[in-house]
Amino acid sequence: MxxxxxxxxxxxxxxxxxxxxxxxxxxxxxxxxxxxxxxxxxxxxxxxxxxxxxxxxxxxxxxxxxxxxxxxxxxxxxxxxxxxxxxxxxxxxxxxxxxxxxxxxxxxxxxxxxxxxxxxxxxxxxxxxxxxxxxxxxxxxxxxxxxxxxxxxxxxxxxxxxxxxxxxxxxxxxxxxxxxxxxxxxxREHDDVQGRSRRVRRRLLRGILIAVCLAGLIALPIIAQITESDHESIFALVIGAGLAALVLMVVLTPRVTPALERTWTALFPSRSVAWHMARHSAAYEAGRSSATVMPFSLAIGLVGFAFGIRALGGNADVGGFIALFGTAFLVAWTGGVAVIAMSAGRRRRDGALLMAAGGVQAQVRWAQVLEGVIHAVTAAILGVASTVVGLCSESLILGFNPVPVVFLHGPWVEILAITGASLLTVCGATVLSSASTTPVAQLLRARD
Structure with a gap:
């Protein structure tokens, strides 16, 4: 063996x-x-x-x-x-x-x-x-x-x-x-080869994690209000709320990503063939979509949590982010690029199938770019949702009104910047990893 x-x-x-x-x-x-x-x-x-x-x-x-x-x-x-x-x-x-x-x-x-x-x-x-x-x-x-x-x-x-x-x-x-x-x-390389009992166990575990995270986000502000906590205890509660929001997002990502991508892309109807192919690819390869979105949504959520401390009256700058969250961000970002690169073989074969069916290479490349846009925007939506949920719980822990904290003082400039970086990374990695000079017939015979 x-x-x-x-x-x-x-x-x-x-x-x-x-x-x-x-x-x-x-x-x-x-x-x-x-x-x-x-x-x-x-x-x-x-x-x-x-x-x-x-x-x-x-x-x-x-x-x-x-x-x-x-x-x-x-x-x-x-x-x-x-x-x-x-x-x-x-x-x-x-x-x-x-x-x-x-x-x-x-x-x-x-x-x-x-x-x-x-x-x-x-x-x-x-x-x-x-x-x-x-x-x-x-x-x-x-x-x-x-x-x-x-x-x-x-x-x-x-x-x-x-x-x-x-x-x-x-x-x-x-x-x-x-x-x-x-x-x-x-x-046949079928994606769904797990048994029913295993699916039930996975759903049960996911449900338990979701319940624990939601309970933490609700209970932590209550604990802060009913107990006389010192500065260190309050800091620990704030960190716990941010961590619970991130874990909740990670657990929900595989379940909500396909529906979220279908929902927001439907708001932009277009007769573009490339847009139609990108939407179809993202929906058909739901597992690949979730795997691509999760690391980048976590990276965006980390940025939102780190710089959201400033909205709560704390200090947050790039140096502090690198010191406390730099390595976590590096791991998440590397994981996202790795997922895209590991899916390149199947993506190249999908493109070869489209070209064999009469598609134009430029349309196929543009569809790959748009698929990257779909994944990046979805990751940003989930990262923003995690930031909002975390800031609401953290504001209540500190006794602040969550509405002005979230909407007026939230870290939206930093999130917008990291969303742009993720957009460039996802689209660039998708196109570069999918590029091939191999003839279509050979690609169709190839394997991952």
Missing amino acids: IRLLLADLRQNLRSWTWTVVVAVVAATSIAAQLMVGRGGRIAAEATGDTDMAGQAEALTYMPLTFVGLSVVVALSTVAALVVASRARDHGLWRAQGMRPGLLRMILLGQLALVGAGSAIVAIPLAYPLSFPLSAFEGAVGIILPTARPQPHPVDLLILLILCTSLTVLGGRGAARRSSGAQIIALL
């Missing part, structure tokens, strides 16, 4: 490239935050400043929390995509007599190997990254300016556990679907 696992991984290394990239970026971000936080605590303890030491330790966990959310979103998405993209190969293995349990073990073993390897590679990359991150945190007063990142051997152990477990858990659902699906469904 191990020989087959390694041989298949080596032979299809190109399919795993973006999973490795996302895993390395995620592990590097986590390790850099650990080094910076440890250095800040050691520097504060050396001066005898126990308050600064406690602040450095507490504020280390906050960036790690948001980095963890980005890592879960990015790694789970790309890990599931890479396993699903090999569905036809898995069907051939099953047709040749491979047991479902053995197939699942091979897939999970490959995911574990990718996660562990990425953690090992990330350690030497994290150390140079930790220095500019430490400088930003020192400039905004999170740690002492004299603090220096402090690596520790335990960082490797933490990364091995986190990256391996998150990569395996991210691809576990796709591995179970490949091992439990009908062979004919795998050979």
Whole structure:
């Protein structure tokens, strides 16, 4: 089994490239935050400043929390995509007599190997990254300016556990679907090969997460009003409300993205063939649409939450954003680009089908651009919704009227800027990854 696992991984290394990239970026971000936080605590303890030491330790966990959310979103998405993209190969293995349990073990073993390897590679990359991150945190007063990142051997152990477990858990659902699906469904690369019981479990888990997030958004302002909370407790409640809003958006994205894209694009009827093809592609490839939208909506939501602090009377600037949310933003953005790149093969075949049916290449390229626009705008809508929900709860925690906070002082300039950046990124990555000089006939015979 191990020989087959390694041989298949080596032979299809190109399919795993973006999973490795996302895993390395995620592990590097986590390790850099650990080094910076440890250095800040050691520097504060050396001066005898126990308050600064406690602040450095507490504020280390906050960036790690948001980095963890980005890592879960990015790694789970790309890990599931890479396993699903090999569905036809898995069907051939099953047709040749491979047991479902053995197939699942091979897939999970490959995911574990990718996660562990990425953690090992990330350690030497994290150390140079930790220095500019430490400088930003020192400039905004999170740690002492004299603090220096402090690596520790335990960082490797933490990364091995986190990256391996998150990569395996991210691809576990796709591995179970490949091992439990009908062979004919795998050979046809059918998207919906999960059983009814698994769909029920996923819906139940999603419902529980939604209920917990909604309960938190409602309960946190009540807790702030009925208890005499100090400054640190209020700060923790505000962070909790922002995190709950982001998690709620992430959980809802796979369910609401298809309907949201159909709804808002219907407001712009057009006789353009390219617009019609873009709408149809986004609706038909609902899974691909949700996977593309989720990381960028999380990135926009992070910007909205970080700069929304200013609407509540706090300080927020680019330096503070980089110090606290920069690594989380980097992981989410990398995950979004990876999803687009991993879907390029199917997108090229879709374009080849359209050209074989008589479509013009310029129309196909324009349709791909418009599909990117659809995904970027949808991500912006979800990011704005997360920002509004979070700001409302945070305003109530602080005893403010949510209406002026949201509509008059909200971080709309920053969100508009990051929406423009996501629009350029999604459209550019979609067109560049879909571009091909391969003849149409060869593309139609190609596989992901």
